[in-house]
Amino acid sequence: MKELFLLLFASIVTSNIALTYFLGMCPFLAISKEIKVATGMGAAVTVVMTFTSLANWLINNLILLPAKLEFLQFLIFIITIAAMVQVLEMFLDRYSPTLYSAFGIFLPLITVNCAILGVSLFMVLRSYSLIETIFYSFGSGLGWTVAIVAIGGLRKGLIFSDPPKNFGAAGITAILAGLMALAFIGFTGVVRG
Amino acid sequence: MAEQPGSGLKTPQKGYRLFQKKGIKVFIEGVWHNNPIFGMMLGLCSTLAVTNLMANALVMSLSVTIVVILNSVITSLIRGFIPDRVRMVAYMIIISTLVIAVDRFLKVLLPDISNALGPYVALIITNCIVMGRAEAFAINNSPGLSFMDALGVGSGYTLSLMVIAFFRELIGFGSLFGVRVIPASITPLGLFAIPPGAFFALGTYIFFINLLRNRSKKEKGGSK
Numbered sequence A: 001m002k003e004l005f006l007l008l009f010a011s012i013v014t015s016n017i018a019l020t021y022f023l024g025m026c027p028f029l030a031i032s033k034e035i036k037v038a039t040g041m042g043a044a045v046t047v048v049m050t051f052t053s054l055a056n057w058l059i060n061n062l063i064l065l066p067a068k069l070e071f072l073q074f075l076i077f078i079i080t081i082a083a084m085v086q087v088l089e090m091f092l093d094r095y096s097p098t099l100y101s102a103f104g105i106f107l108p109l110i111t112v113n114c115a116i117l118g119v120s121l122f123m124v125l126r127s128y129s130l131i132e133t134i135f136y137s138f139g140s141g142l143g144w145t146v147a148i149v150a151i152g153g154l155r156k157g158l159i160f161s162d163p164p165k166n167f168g169a170a171g172i173t174a175i176l177a178g179l180m181a182l183a184f185i186g187f188t189g190v191v192r193g
Numbered sequence B: 001m002a003e004q005p006g007s008g009l010k011t012p013q014k015g016y017r018l019f020q021k022k023g024i025k026v027f028i029e030g031v032w033h034n035n036p037i038f039g040m041m042l043g044l045c046s047t048l049a050v051t052n053l054m055a056n057a058l059v060m061s062l063s064v065t066i067v068v069i070l071n072s073v074i075t076s077l078i079r080g081f082i083p084d085r086v087r088m089v090a091y092m093i094i095i096s097t098l099v100i101a102v103d104r105f106l107k108v109l110l111p112d113i114s115n116a117l118g119p120y121v122a123l124i125i126t127n128c129i130v131m132g133r134a135e136a137f138a139i140n141n142s143p144g145l146s147f148m149d150a151l152g153v154g155s156g157y158t159l160s161l162m163v164i165a166f167f168r169e170l171i172g173f174g175s176l177f178g179v180r181v182i183p184a185s186i187t188p189l190g191l192f193a194i195p196p197g198a199f200f201a202l203g204t205y206i207f208f209i210n211l212l213r214n215r216s217k218k219e220k221g222g223s224k
Helices: A002-014 A025-031 A035-064 A072-095 A096-110 A114-125 A130-158 A165-185 A187-190 B022-033 B044-050 B054-077 B083-110 B111-120 B122-126 B130-138 B143-171 B195-224
Strands: none
Touching: A002 A130, A002 A165, A002 A187, A025 A130, A025 A165, A035 A114, A035 B044, A035 B111, A035 B130, A035 B143, A072 A114, A072 B083, A072 B122, A096 A187, A096 B122, A114 A130, A114 A187, A114 B044, A114 B111, A130 A165, A130 B195, A165 B195, B022 B143, B044 B054, B044 B111, B044 B130, B044 B143, B054 B122, B054 B130, B054 B143, B083 B111, B083 B122, B083 B130, B111 B122, B122 B130, B130 B143, B130 B195
């Protein structure tokens, strides 16, 4: 149990998927201007991430590995992700219109979010068990949400400051993300202790 | 410029300055105006992750270039047969197949670097550059032009990655391609080798590119 908790904590904070592995950078830099939008995207990513890595774990361990088809992993994973996103979208549309209107628009974008595929790949590389996969993928989703919401908040503060013009919106966001990544690395001691 | 990363994927953008003249022009557009890193802000995950060492960055950018070129040419060749509604899926399948091929090549030829790159080779699949070029250019253009465009974008990506990796390895490890160039008495600044350094390097890189761009704009404006 302690290991699982550590895994969850590590995936949220110390090995944050956005800030240490740089996954999901495109939306991270592009749509983090509004905290509300960032939260919606984060929630959608967390849900999709948990479900897809669960599905990919099952497919990988029950079908691909016994049939010695590991080389098809990338292709199968990306198809699974696209299918899961589609199903989730239809499900939300049918059963929860409010939720659908809240983050339905983010769902199609998620198919090409590298964080989702990245988590499935890391799960294979580190050969996690089923329960570890659930904790890891949920934690990674939460971590990504924390990161994008925090950077959304930091960018709000930019309105009142006057960075060199040549940085542009993207440059200064990258610098901000760097400072945040430094802060998150500071938590490393907590896991060791 | 930075605010439209998704736009290249949804609708073919006529305003991308793509359709001026042929060949060389398309290539230069790819390297400079449509440069994936500082022009369109695409494919940043790999940029940040693999630039700590120059060797990694070189292998990664060559892999991306090859995938972009092959994908653009293939998409362009079969563009008449892809029904509009399923084109995203078609791209995905072509790209995944190409990436699987590249990954297996690297595993055999360069096992060390393949290990170091870890999942980032597989993540070329979701790299918006590849799909972006297919959607914004190859689907509407001949294979020859698509080849030039992909080559340009690939070279632009390679260029950006190599510049960032050069400074990160030099400052972070004091070496270039694994060969120590700074005297041992000087301690390298390890910050640039770890993840936060990647963000700082990218931010600084964008800063200098913008500086260059604004300056050339001013000169053009002044000479008129």
